[in-house]
Amino acid sequence: MNAPDLLPDLPDERLEAWLDHALPPDEARAVADRVATDAAWGDAADTALRLRAALAAAPLPTAPPDFRARVFAALPPDAQPTSVHADRPPTPRRRRRVRLAAGAVFAAVVLAVGLYVTRFQPEPRYSDADVAAARADVEWTLAYLNRLNAQTAAHVSDALPPLPQPEAAR
Numbered sequence: 001m002n003a004p005d006l007l008p009d010l011p012d013e014r015l016e017a018w019l020d021h022a023l024p025p026d027e028a029r030a031v032a033d034r035v036a037t038d039a040a041w042g043d044a045a046d047t048a049l050r051l052r053a054a055l056a057a058a059p060l061p062t063a064p065p066d067f068r069a070r071v072f073a074a075l076p077p078d079a080q081p082t083s084v085h086a087d088r089p090p091t092p093r094r095r096r097r098v099r100l101a102a103g104a105v106f107a108a109v110v111l112a113v114g115l116y117v118t119r120f121q122p123e124p125r126y127s128d129a130d131v132a133a134a135r136a137d138v139e140w141t142l143a144y145l146n147r148l149n150a151q152t153a154a155h156v157s158d159a160l161p162p163l164p165q166p167e168a169a170r
Contacts, residue, residue, distance in 0.1 A: 014027070015031065015045060015048065018031040018032065018045075019048055019052070
C-alpha cells in the first residue's frame with residue numbers, strides 16, 4: 001500500500017494541524033467530526049498518530065567524532081569559518097562567558113542611556129502666558145487674604161510657623 005492509497009482525498013495540512021491542536025475551534029470540531037464519521041479520515045489519523053509515536057521512540061543518530069572536521073574540510077576555502085573556535089563545539093563555559101559578556105554590554109548600554117537622559121534634561125520652559133496666569137492666581141490669592149485680614153482682624157502669618165532666616169540676616 002503506497003502513500004496515495006493511505007490518504008485518499010485528505011487535506012494533509014488540516015489533519016496535521018488538527019493533530020497538532022493548531023486549528024481554530026470551529027474548524028477543529030469539523031475535522032474531529034470527519035475523523036469520527038469517515039473511515040478514511042479515521043484511518044489516516046490513526047496512521048499519523050502511530051507514525052508520530054514511532055518517530056518519537058526512535059533513537060537519535062549520533063555523528064562520528066570526526067564529522068565536524070570532515071564537513072569543514074569539504075568546504076571551499078572562501079567558505080571556511082573565520083572563528084578561532086569554529087573547529088570545536090561550544091562548551092558550557094564558553095556559552096556562559098558569552099552570556100555574561102552580553103549581559104555586561106546590555107547593562108552598560110542601559111546605564112549610559114539612563115545617565116544621558118537624566119543629565120541632559122532641559123530646564124522646564126514656561127510660556128509667558130503660563131507665567132502670567134500663575135502670577136494672576138497669586139495676586140488674587142494675596143488680595144483675597146488681604147481683604148479677609150481687614151474684615152476679621154486676623155493675620156495668616158499668625159497661624160504659620162516662622163520662616164527660616166537667611167544666613168546673612170543672622
